[in-house]
Amino acid sequence: MNREMIDIRIDGKEFKVEKGTTILEACKMAGINIPTLCYHPDLTVAGICRICVVEIEGMKTLTPACAFQIERPVSVKTNSPKIRKARRINLDLLLSEHYGDCYTCVRNGKCELQSLARDYGIDNYRFPSVIKPKYEIDNSSYAIVRDQNKCISCKRCIRTCIDLQKVGALETFGRGHSVRISTALNKPIAEVICINCGQCINRCPTGALRANDPADFIWEAIDDPEKFVIIQTAPSPRAAIGEEFGYPPGTSVTKKLNAALRRIGFDRVFDTNFAADLTIMEEGSELIERLKKRIVEGDEIVKVPMITSCSPGWVKFAEHYYPEHLNHLSTCKSPQQMFGAIIKTYYARKVGIDPSKIVVVALMPCAAKKFECNRPEMRDSGFKDVDFGLTTREMATMIKEAGIDLKDMPEKDFDHPLGLGSGAGLIFGATGGVMEAAIRTVYEIVTGKPVPFKNLEITPIRGMEGVREASLTIENTLPEYRWLEGVTLNVAVAHGTANAKKIMDKVVKGEADYHFIEIMACPGGCLGGGGQPIPTTPEIRMARARAIYEEEKNLPVRKSHENPELQQLYKEFLKHPLSEVSHKLLHTHYTPRGKYFFVG
């Protein structure tokens, strides 16, 4: 591609940049650091904090580096008295409005405002500061806590919610100095259309948004000798929690984490990948059943395409925005919830523990999982199937609180049974992973042969493109699946609910000829979840995905149906996929919710 190059000058040095490059990007390429606050690489540009201001020759006023796209030769200064004064004063203004009780803040040490204050050597408040909190903290939601006292009106959360996720729970209200970031009608966040994805938390520069942390209850359970505390860990936290301990993004620390969790006092450490394999068995079978009803029996009631249901953010998004189309969603619970139901029934019986004494904690990359485990329909074991959803960040804090450095931990395996997951289960963590895992199994069930891709890697559905599509023609089917012979299976993958919306609008209009769609609420899939370490950027998410795929390559079992512990579960308990027990424990239904208003 022939792109127009433009000559620019930054601090006296000459550079060539592509037309349309922002000054901020140009400076980054030139190795010049510009402080930012309202800017985030995932979001639309706002240019409102006025921290990244620079001087452009010939212009009277300063220009935000993040917002200025270079269309003509310009000469830029990034360090001058005028700039330093502006950055400093604007920072002072923000600090004076921010209720800075840093010691008791979840973002202490990881706050962008705090680190700017440190970089600028700020040792006093230039303007009178906030001494008492002005707003009540909103902790109505299982997933997200909002503390407006910490808010500096950078609007990253709004741009996340409206532009990136197309949810629109948060907006700016009022005007002038009384501007506030809030929800429609200033309702508690649990009562508005929020999908609990937590993407706003990941992008908040301060502690104004955080997840609802259950650590205190978990400690209590661990300390209670009566309680048998089991933790299941999802693949994405394992590929990211290292970041909290100084590992570079993209370092998988699964086995060190296992050791740390035992040290903390969890009685059993299980692998959510096991439940992911279980999900694939159930969901794959459901897909085949749906296709059969459609193709062979001509049943028009059964909905195709079938859409995945393991992302609770996506599920709630669908309940709000597509309440008439919930029949497209697979009835399968998410791996987290399937696991909980299995632990408190099958496992409890197997090891002879009273299920009422079992506490199931799920280490998840996700804020929405906290809401999911509290859904009233998630009690099919007779108990709350999963007691607590814990985020990667919260887990890291618990480990640190226990005086453990992950780096010093030995490598340990999971507990068994329920501790073996296949590679297919592992890649659930990345966008496209559920689809890939499902195809590996479904194709093999139907044809008796592995998928025709090198190393089982279905590359067309890997990557970070917002919506990805693939087609696979099924040939040489086993006798009982003759009805699928020659059928071209069309699949699609979307991550981030803005992309989900693109696909769903096609489905609603009947323009989508897909059979199966994977949708994840968060950009990048679970590895970019709202409970993952902060910061998040496209590069960091890519690194986490690489870690997951690398680890997967070398696993002994890479297809869900070949997981021996899973086969044992079916043999001893469930009998076969979609069995009566399966239906009772592993499948669920959805709740149509308000599209424009939501109460309760």
Added chain:
Amino acid sequence: MVNIDICKQKEISGILVRFEKRRDSLLPILIEVNRIHGFITPIAMAEIAEFLEIPVAEVHGVVSFYHFLSTKKRGKYTVRLCKTISCEMAGKEKIEKILKKELGINFGETTSDGLFTLEYTNCIGMCDKSPAMLVNDNVYFNLTPEKVIKVIDELRKRD
């Protein structure tokens, strides 16, 4: 758990049909609803959101930006006294006092008979005929306490 799609209740559909279904209809719609109903209810906001296919929060965000749009029930007549410089210099204080006395309420309040809401507003461009105030869509200028009493009386009688 209760799920209510309040949109099922229609309250302003008669107004909406007159507008094009596009984002730039939002402000004209809000102004019209505010004019006819006196304020914009949560139900109306939800209905507008549904009509334009945008989140309710965005509708509410826009409403909250414009001082003439209200989410609270107002009196039949909204009296807006200009408080900016020229009106202030021309004796806004006296007018302020007489309005409070005549209506028996403070600024920001509505009379118990639901007839008047009293508010301040910023410069209304009547600086050459100050002090001045708006009552709904009409402007009253060169105000004196006597004139204010007359205006309020007339409005009361009209009812």
Added chain:
Amino acid sequence: MKQIKKKILFGEYVSGIGLEKALSIKPEDVIKEIKDSGLRGRGGAGFPTGLKWEFAFKEESDEKYVICNADEGEPGTFKDRKLLTEQPEKVIEGLTIAGYAIGAKRGFIYLRGEYIYILKNIEKAITNLKEKNLLGENILNSNFHFDVEVRLGAGAYVCGEEFALIESMNGYRGEPRNKPPFPTQKGFRDKPTVVNNVETLCFVPYIVSKGAEWFKSFGIEGSTGTKLFSVSGDIEHPGVYELELGITLNELLEVVGAKNPKAVQVGGAAGICVAKKDFDRPISFQGLPPGGSIIVFGEHRDMLKVLKNFLEFFVEESCGQCTPCREGNYRLLEGVNMLEKGNCSYRYLRELLTLCEVMKTSSKCGLGQTSPNCFLSILENFKDEVIFR
């Protein structure tokens, strides 16, 4: 003393002559005439009108729009109210010519909500012009179609800023955007859009029919033409005065019958407050700000109270998105309250002056860039009165 009797807008006008002339020549030539005339925006910022049109003209687009900015909200300004009340046809004619020049088929008048009582008047003018074939389909058989629609504001000063106005019309909160892209590239409905002030548009029919040279015979180099001044405060005859640009403040004060004022706020709340020593300065794009609002303060006025009134205005009217404007105006007002109570230290006052400087250089739009002017000028010119109380 300068000849100050010459009038344009308050002089003679025959409806349609400017438009007829415009339609008889090429759009490029209309733009050239406006450029040559040196006409600059009368809303306050003073951007060359012809240049703005040329930018929009050069953009390729299936749709373009022209918008008349009738969101006159600057404290002390009411000239557009008078124009829209007395000469709405002239405004619309100017808008139509602008539409023809840049290639727009639709025009809008963004009328501030406070002026809703003028709406009927404007709509009547639209009907009249249509009857005279000066608006609507095939205007004066030129094959040029142009329609005008009035859109109302709803009480937001910042919507007078052109990008905030466009955002407001687009159905969003009236928050100014980053530039570039400029409205002439991406404006209403993301199409090239020209936004002109009411008064600016009123000059257009004259310039087109009488020529750029004629227009340049008014005013001074770089500030051509006449200007409407909204004069209020401590004077005998408040009202709108048409005077040539370049006139000194003293001359203006004499015309309007101001007796020995102590201070004059030139250019509205966003302008500057000058003391006697500066009354001989000319009002022009190079001199005292020519926004058109003149507020006169007599000897007995408390300038700190005046300042407080201005700052209260800005604290409420800031859109609240950028840091320096949202927080800065609030801090300035807080400082004035401290001064009033006598507990503002010199040191803190110096901090506030630095804050003013930063607001001017780093605010996102004209509102925050000009709102500290009142603080700076009143503190400088009336130091004794406001500090040593």
